[in-house]
Amino acid sequence: MxxxxxxxxxxxxxxxxxxxxxxxxxxxxxxxxxxxxxxxxxxxxxxxxxxxxxxxxxxxxxxxxxxxxxxxxxxxxxxxxxxxxxxxxxxxxxxxxxxxxxxxxxxxxxxxxxxxxxxxxxxxxxxxxxxxxxxxxxxxxKLFLPGLLKLRRLIEGDFFGRILSVRLEFGYWVFEGDWQPAQRPSWNYRTADGGGIVLDMFPHWRYLLEHLIAPVESIYSHAVTNIPRRWDEQGSEYAATADDSAFAILELAGGVTAQVSASWATRVNREELLELHVDGVRGSAVAGLRNCRIQERAMTPRPVWNPDVPSPHRFLEQWAEVPDNTEFDNxxxxxxxxxxxxxxxxxxxxxDLVDGAKGVQLAQIALESGRTGRRLPVPALEV
Missing domain, CATH: 3.40.50.720 (NAD(P)-binding Rossmann-like Domain)
Incomplete structure (x- = not known):
């Protein structure tokens, strides 16, 4: 050969x-x-x-x-x-x-x-x-991760019917660097060096939402610097000028609403560092980096809100794992x-680079939305 x-x-x-x-x-x-x-x-x-x-x-x-x-x-x-x-x-x-x-x-x-x-x-x-x-x-x-490939399989197989909403949760605690070394480089937390969770991660959210669900049409967001002082790789203290947490509501084509929560100042209480929860008329799915769990319409439980008695439901146990059915590469x-x-x-x-430009566009509009406190449209790009 x-x-x-x-x-x-x-x-x-x-x-x-x-x-x-x-x-x-x-x-x-x-x-x-x-x-x-x-x-x-x-x-x-x-x-x-x-x-x-x-x-x-x-x-x-x-x-x-x-x-x-x-x-x-x-x-x-x-x-x-x-x-x-x-x-x-x-x-x-x-x-x-x-x-x-x-x-x-x-x-x-x-x-x-x-x-x-x-x-x-x-x-x-x-x-x-x-x-x-x-x-x-x-x-x-992230489009090539096992959990998201399983989610794509569900979408292409019309598992959800009409998709109603998406909830994306991402993040973990990045140590400040004083008593434990930070897991991310210090430039990530300096605006002058191109840092910030919006510029870093919102391009990811843009391609995930567009290529899996639907294009983004508008966004309302809020970005904040939760940890204002950090320590760099040499142990020197510096001012963290870039945003380390961001929250957004996005409107997608077809009337789908997406919620995004992304933070380097949160402690993980979910199965994976990234989870994408998709709700549809006929079923729901929660996809992470590796795994994907589903709940079909016919298997949806009937919870009743009653704060005075313990719930009989074990909600996390009511979801089924999507099988691998193939070998996933890196x-x-x-x-x-x-x-x-x-x-x-x-x-x-x-x-391609047009897709890359769309990611930068969404990040910039998200930052502008946070500065002005307004919901802003995400127009089609003219290249």
Missing amino acids: SRRSIGIIMNGVTGRMGYRQHLIRSILAIREQGGFELPDGTRLWPEPLLVGRDEQRVRAIADRHGIDRWTTSLPEALAEPDMQVYFDAQLTHVREKALLAAIDAGKHVYTEKPVADSLDGALRLARAARDAGITHGVVQD GFKAEWEMFLRAAYLGEPFPY
Whole structure:
């Protein structure tokens, strides 16, 4: 069986997500399985070139994983003719410039979110990619998680009938950093560095709602900084200027209402860090990262509100698990294979930079809604 190579410039692999999810669990995992099969039966083999600002760190990663090619110069990497794809997992505020340089160099581009720190910047990227005729994509990993794939199966099988509402809950307690190290990098909590839970997470909620349920038509939101002082990776105290909690009501097409609660200042009292509760006329489902539970119309209990006596119901026990029925791959890896196949074949990718711009748009409108205290429309994007 023949093998074809595709070169990938990976910028930002010294960061947490770039290293763990994209390098180790995606690209190196694809190499460990011998590449993946193309429609004609050949196997596509990724060849990474690592890029990082810190020479010592990027060299150490390359040595640790037996990767021959690395550099601290993005222009040098973009000049390599055998590198067809550019991937970006850098800090948000430097991403747009690097992506524009890659598009100008004729590379296909694949990027983490948010794609830019402003809607103007996100649209600039989408237009540049369209005009260059390249394949372009945005990481939308949560669509490929087992729990959400099971939810998609239910939706496509018309399990719900008419969908009425969606409730999305996400979050956990991120330690302040003084007496226990924080689980997230300190830049997440500085507005100047592109931090904030709205800019970070609302692009996720946008693609989940649109690709699973219906497009967002309006939003009313409230964002707050609950923890104003934090300690960084060196143990130094700093002012947390970015929002760490956000709550929103969204109107979706077709009359569906969505509630969103997202916080890095909440303690978990649910089965998974992310849960999506969907109610429909014929049934309901609660999907997390791994699992999905359902309750059909015919099996719905008949509770009666009576605060004076203990409830006889054990509500959580009245839901049934959706079976796996298949083997689920790592969500990041699955989307990587999907994107690399599209880039190699010169095909469009469904989750493209226009989709990425929609995520930035929703985040910006959510922040504006919070500042003004108004429900605001989410208009269609003109690219």
